[in-house]
Amino acid sequence: MPELKFTKEHEWIKINDGVAIIGISDFAQEQLGDIVSIELPKPGGVFRQGQTMAIVDSVKASSDIYAPISGEIIEVNEGLIEKPEMINQSPYDLGWIAKIKPSNMEEFDGLMTKEKYDRYIGEIK
Amino acid sequence: MRTPFYDIHKSLGAKIVNFYGWEMPLQYSGIMDEHVNVRTNVGLFDVSHMGRFEIKGQQSLACLQKLVTNDLEKLADHQALYSPMCYEDGGIVDDIIAYRLAHDRYIVVVNASNRSKDFEWISNHSKSAHVEDISDRTGLLAIQGPRASDLLQRLVETDLQSVKPFHIVDANIDGIECMISRTGYTGEDGFELFFDSSRIEIWAKLMQYDKIFGIKPTGLGARDTLRLEAGLMLYGKDMDENTTPLEVPLKWTISFGKKQEFIGKKVLSNSHPSRKLVGFEVLEKRRIAREGNKVLMKGMKVGFVTSGSFSPTLRKSIGFCFVPIEVLQDQSIHIDIGGKHYEAKTTSTRFYKRK
Numbered sequence: 001m002p003e004l005k006f007t008k009e010h011e012w013i014k015i016n017d018g019v020a021i022i023g024i025s026d027f028a029q030e031q032l033g034d035i036v037s038i039e040l041p042k043p044g045g046v047f048r049q050g051q052t053m054a055i056v057d058s059v060k061a062s063s064d065i066y067a068p069i070s071g072e073i074i075e076v077n078e079g080l081i082e083k084p085e086m087i088n089q090s091p092y093d094l095g096w097i098a099k100i101k102p103s104n105m106e107e108f109d110g111l112m113t114k115e116k117y118d119r120y121i122g123e124i125k
Numbered sequence: 126m127r128t129p130f131y132d133i134h135k136s137l138g139a140k141i142v143n144f145y146g147w148e149m150p151l152q153y154s155g156i157m158d159e160h161v162n163v164r165t166n167v168g169l170f171d172v173s174h175m176g177r178f179e180i181k182g183q184q185s186l187a188c189l190q191k192l193v194t195n196d197l198e199k200l201a202d203h204q205a206l207y208s209p210m211c212y213e214d215g216g217i218v219d220d221i222i223a224y225r226l227a228h229d230r231y232i233v234v235v236n237a238s239n240r241s242k243d244f245e246w247i248s249n250h251s252k253s254a255h256v257e258d259i260s261d262r263t264g265l266l267a268i269q270g271p272r273a274s275d276l277l278q279r280l281v282e283t284d285l286q287s288v289k290p291f292h293i294v295d296a297n298i299d300g301i302e303c304m305i306s307r308t309g310y311t312g313e314d315g316f317e318l319f320f321d322s323s324r325i326e327i328w329a330k331l332m333q334y335d336k337i338f339g340i341k342p343t344g345l346g347a348r349d350t351l352r353l354e355a356g357l358m359l360y361g362k363d364m365d366e367n368t369t370p371l372e373v374p375l376k377w378t379i380s381f382g383k384k385q386e387f388i389g390k391k392v393l394s395n396s397h398p399s400r401k402l403v404g405f406e407v408l409e410k411r412r413i414a415r416e417g418n419k420v421l422m423k424g425m426k427v428g429f430v431t432s433g434s435f436s437p438t439l440r441k442s443i444g445f446c447f448v449p450i451e452v453l454q455d456q457s458i459h460i461d462i463g464g465k466h467y468e469a470k471t472t473s474t475r476f477y478k479r480k
Binding site (some may be wrong): 033034036037038039055057059060061062081 | 140152155156158410411415434435442463
């Protein structure tokens with residue numbers, strides 16, 4: 001199992017064969033409530049770490065999704081356009097948002113481990 | 126501030142939000158689930174945060190008639206009427222429901238956000254009547270949805286068939302004295318219950334039928350999406366002191382004819398608004414338009430969104446926005462969401478009508 005890491009803005013990321021898969025955490029989906037639409041980035045788009053790469057709308061509010069690491073988008077989860085609720089139902093699996101080709105692996109090392117993230121959300125809860 | 130039902134909301138695991146100083150339930154099971162349940166079964170809402178004033182005395186009607194734009198003269202006992210109250214310049218103080226209990230006794234229900242402002246305004250203009258804020262000693266619950274009537278009938282002897290929309294009766298809900306009005310804010314059939322604020326067991330009495338009627342606690346989140354679909358405006362978003370009833374679809378609530386005087390009449394009679402509130406629907410699925418988003422035509426800003434949300438019933442982005450008065454229905458507009466322009470069209474403000 002590749003290691004799951006987290007950002008302070010509640011994105012998760014894991015690296016599989018040199019490709020980073022990105023989504024939002026279970027805590028984030030629960031805070032947002034029912035997700036009803038998503039604006040996905042275009043494949044080929046290049047993002048720096050921390051840049052807005054997608055926007056999700058829940059019934060109540062819009063939220064930016066930030067690139068957890070820098071890189072080029074190589075694939076997005078098109079299925080979310082018709083079924084954005086997959087992010088609520090399966091945030092770590094079917095609700096993945098994008099795949100990125102990382103341009104700087106050191107950024108990944110700097111992110112929070114699962115253990116650290118759990119402590120972090122324990123503090124802000 | 127907390128309503129008498131706060132501990133119940135907490136124990137049900139509701140997500141609590143601050144609503145104009147009130148700690149209110151935003152959602153229990155989820156906005157979508159609660160919304161759909163009100164459209165198909167019945168929802169239970171704590172609306173005890175709303176302001177309730179009692180107006181008593183022989184001059185009650187005369188005082189209220191001066192304050193509201195609609196004509197209360199036409200009410201019989203146990204009847205209610207919706208109306209804006211305006212300032213002299215036509216701006217809206219609040220929108221209220223006035224219930225006539227007797228010729229010398231009325232109850233006025235106002236928005237939670239305006240409670241103290243309204244009490245002052247009404248008191249100052251009703252010197253010859255007795256105005257009392259009874260909000261703290263009464264509780265207010267709403268039950269809304271197609272099964273509301275069948276559920277409530279299990280608990281009251283009064284034949285609810287005889288309680289028509291915008292009527293109010295005295296009743297006894299399984300031992301609890303209360304007033305039941307056939308009013309609401311969801312676009313569904315339903316009731317609002319007024320009772321002594323100590324009788325919080327009324328919640329459990331209504332909820333005991335959850336298996337039979339599918340009643341579910343419903344929070345402010347679904348209340349907002351329900352009222353939006355039903356074309357009901359919200360004070361503070363779709364109208365305020367800088368908006369007149371002529372600019373929002375409330376012309377029907379202004380009694381220019383028979384009624385002699387009311388605050389704001391002079392200005393409203395001579396007013397020719399340059400903008401109006403209309404409904405809109407975003408045609409692209411990717412984003413939801415929100416309050417404050419700019420409305421554009423031919424690249425120029427022509428108005429703004431006052432309320433915007435995802436519609437759980439229609440499954441698209443809907444809302445209300447101001448546009449120039451000459452804009453028609455079904456006209457193409459764009460809405461600026463986060464700097465990008467999304468295609469939308471103007472619609473009626475009424476997105477949902479119950480069958």
